[in-house]
Amino acid sequence: MSQANKYYSGLAVLILSLLVLPFALSAAGTAWVRITNLAILFVFLSLGLNIVVGFAGLLDLGYVAFYAVGAYVYALLASPHFGLHLPFWMILPIGAGLAALFGVLLGTPTLKLRGDYLAIVTLGFGEIVRIFLNNLSQPINITNGPRGITLIDPVRLGSISFGRSDQFFGLVLSGPMKYYYLLLLLLSLVIVVNLRLQNSRIGRAWEAIREDEMAARAIGINTTRIKLLAFAMGASFGGVAGGMFSAIQGFISPESFVLTESVMILSMVVLGGMGNIWGVVAGAVLLSFVPEMLRYTVVPLQMTLFSRIVIEPEVIRLLLFGLALVLMMRFRPAGLWPLRARQREFHKQAAIK
Amino acid sequence: MLAVLNLKVSYGGITAVKGVSFAIEQGETVAFIGTNGAGKTSMLKALARVLNEGTQGSIKLRGEEIIAMPPHHLIRNGLALVPEGRGVFARLSVAENLAMGAYIRNDRQEIAADLGRVYELLPQLRERHRQLAGTLSGGEQQMLALGRALMARPQLLLLDEPSMGLAPLMVNKVFETIRTVAASGVTIVLVEQNAKLALQTARRGYVMESGCITLAGSSSALLADPRVRKAYLGE
Numbered sequence: 085m086s087q088a089n090k091y092y093s094g095l096a097v098l099i100l101s102l103l104v105l106p107f108a109l110s111a112a113g114t115a116w117v118r119i120t121n122l123a124i125l126f127v128f129l130s131l132g133l134n135i136v137v138g139f140a141g142l143l144d145l146g147y148v149a150f151y152a153v154g155a156y157v158y159a160l161l162a163s164p165h166f167g168l169h170l171p172f173w174m175i176l177p178i179g180a181g182l183a184a185l186f187g188v189l190l191g192t193p194t195l196k197l198r199g200d201y202l203a204i205v206t207l208g209f210g211e212i213v214r215i216f217l218n219n220l221s222q223p224i225n226i227t228n229g230p231r232g233i234t235l236i237d238p239v240r241l242g243s244i245s246f247g248r249s250d251q252f253f254g255l256v257l258s259g260p261m262k263y264y265y266l267l268l269l270l271l272s273l274v275i276v277v278n279l280r281l282q283n284s285r286i287g288r289a290w291e292a293i294r295e296d297e298m299a300a301r302a303i304g305i306n307t308t309r310i311k312l313l314a315f316a317m318g319a320s321f322g323g324v325a326g327g328m329f330s331a332i333q334g335f336i337s338p339e340s341f342v343l344t345e346s347v348m349i350l351s352m353v354v355l356g357g358m359g360n361i362w363g364v365v366a367g368a369v370l371l372s373f374v375p376e377m378l379r380y381t382v383v384p385l386q387m388t389l390f391s392r393i394v395i396e397p398e399v400i401r402l403l404l405f406g407l408a409l410v411l412m413m414r415f416r417p418a419g420l421w422p423l424r425a426r427q428r429e430f431h432k433q434a435a436i437k
Numbered sequence: 438m439l440a441v442l443n444l445k446v447s448y449g450g451i452t453a454v455k456g457v458s459f460a461i462e463q464g465e466t467v468a469f470i471g472t473n474g475a476g477k478t479s480m481l482k483a484l485a486r487v488l489n490e491g492t493q494g495s496i497k498l499r500g501e502e503i504i505a506m507p508p509h510h511l512i513r514n515g516l517a518l519v520p521e522g523r524g525v526f527a528r529l530s531v532a533e534n535l536a537m538g539a540y541i542r543n544d545r546q547e548i549a550a551d552l553g554r555v556y557e558l559l560p561q562l563r564e565r566h567r568q569l570a571g572t573l574s575g576g577e578q579q580m581l582a583l584g585r586a587l588m589a590r591p592q593l594l595l596l597d598e599p600s601m602g603l604a605p606l607m608v609n610k611v612f613e614t615i616r617t618v619a620a621s622g623v624t625i626v627l628v629e630q631n632a633k634l635a636l637q638t639a640r641r642g643y644v645m646e647s648g649c650i651t652l653a654g655s656s657s658a659l660l661a662d663p664r665v666r667k668a669y670l671g672e
Contacts, residue, residue: 288536292526295525295526298487299520299525302519303538
């Protein structure tokens with residue numbers, strides 16, 4: 085088989101298994117479909133953060149703020165809270181746009197900061213957004229404070245509601261399964277956009293800024309604009325993920341958007357391999373599933389061994405998480421699947437695309 | 438080509454350049470020599486506009502005032518900087534680094550032709566075109582930085598300490614290349630601590646001391662000047 089044929093048959097197998105996956109998962113319990121959906125959201129978020137951290141090299145510890153913006157935009161525009169019930173295809177772009185605006189808002193004052201200093205400011209930004217959400221219930225009740233927003237509309241496409249089961253051609257699709265397919269569609273879109281971005285003029289400019297900002301400026305890159313673009317694009321992915329999160333969960337509160345979430349998303353990016361799209365996808369999938377699997381294995385295992393729970397699963401989770409990070413830093417400091425495993429063919433005629 | 442009037446550069450409370458004035462003619466190579474901290478690099482960064490704040494005075498490029506012009510416009514006007522410490526993109530390949538040099542251009546055929554010319558001028562880059570820039574030797578990185586700047590087709594090239602941290606043999610090679618570039622008609626401003634080599638390469642030069650130009654003249658005159666010989670040539 086030729087190289088291209090191999091590639092396409094591999095791709096076909098991948099797509100097919102991804103299409104069948106929810107049926108296999110629902111055999112193990114609907115919970116697993118939900119977990120998979122959340123995992124896809126985290127892939128979304130990681131890919132968004134990867135633009136900022138991996139491509140442009142700007143360390144962002146407040147990324148969850150954009151997730152929150154997207155989630156609250158959806159929740160406010162499609163719930164009884166304001167009595168608004170806009171369709172999801174209208175809200176998602178609004179959420180993405182507003183998140184991008186917040187990205188520029190964060191990017192503008194931090195243009196001259198790098199590394200640790202940028203991390204501190206972004207961390208503060210994430211906290212500010214969360215604290216605002218927590219307190220914007222007075223004097224006008226916008227976010228409903230720590231009680232959060234409930235009864236958020238599920239996604240509706242025509243007469244199909246993603247909140248309940250339906251039958252298509254004899255196949256029963258539960259709500260989470262429908263969300264799975266929608267998320268898969270959005271995800272493939274996001275991955276395509278990311279791949280195109282990486283090899284575009286903008287992607288190269290991000291790489292240049294990451295490698296040496298002074299040199300980037302010297303070769304004529306408008307570093308201000310390109311950096312803000314990274315913040316805005318990364319944030320807009322976060323906004324879309326947030327909107328989907330709202331729709332899937334039906335309930336959101338500021339508690340879902342704490343610092344540890346930012347750290348988790350950053351860990352996914354770093355674990356997978358900063359800058360490499362497939363590495364980031366792998367990192368996000370791994371870090372989303374392994375803790376869930378632990379939850380389902382650690383308790384029964386301890387029950388059979390000691391007939392009681394010796395260590396709480398949550399404790400083991402953090403323990404293993406820490407261990408994994410230490411091992412990774414020791415043996416694969418560039419991530420599981422680092423950038424530059426690829427050696428791009430690059431000949432005379434291949435100038436910037 | 439370039440006319441600088443009373444240029445002052447200050448940042449973080451110190452004034453690194455305290456009002457320098459000079460003019461550079463089309464096609465000539467001019468050296469700026471001086472010790473560490475004399476303000477040479479600050480001046481060059483100010484000329485290339487990569488230093489944002491604290492630049493005062495007047496810089497005219499072909500008669501046009503550029504003191505407030507952002508660097509991404511400046512390079513379109515034919516001014517390119519090879520920064521101190523080379524500043525190659527370490528995790529990009531040699532070929533990608535060179536391609537980035539043509540970032541502002543979109544005449545693909547001309548870019549490809551220029552790439553061929555750069556490879557001709559710097560054959561060791563062609564041999565290593567798929568290698569990551571960070572894995573090159575210091576001299577090769579300097580060549581790459583030079584090649585990358587040439588990819589923008591500059592008329593005025595600002596070189597910041599091209600000999601820094603290089604083995605003597607490599608320094609000679611780099612300066613040979615600089616002479617070739619100069620011979621092709623590119624105007625060059627060369628900032629260098631290696632005073633002898635810089636003055637041998639340039640037609641004339643300026644001596645900088647604590648932010649001011651203290652001596653100016655033709656290279657041969659400067660090389661013969663006892664003050665220069667004592668302070669910079671170690672005699």
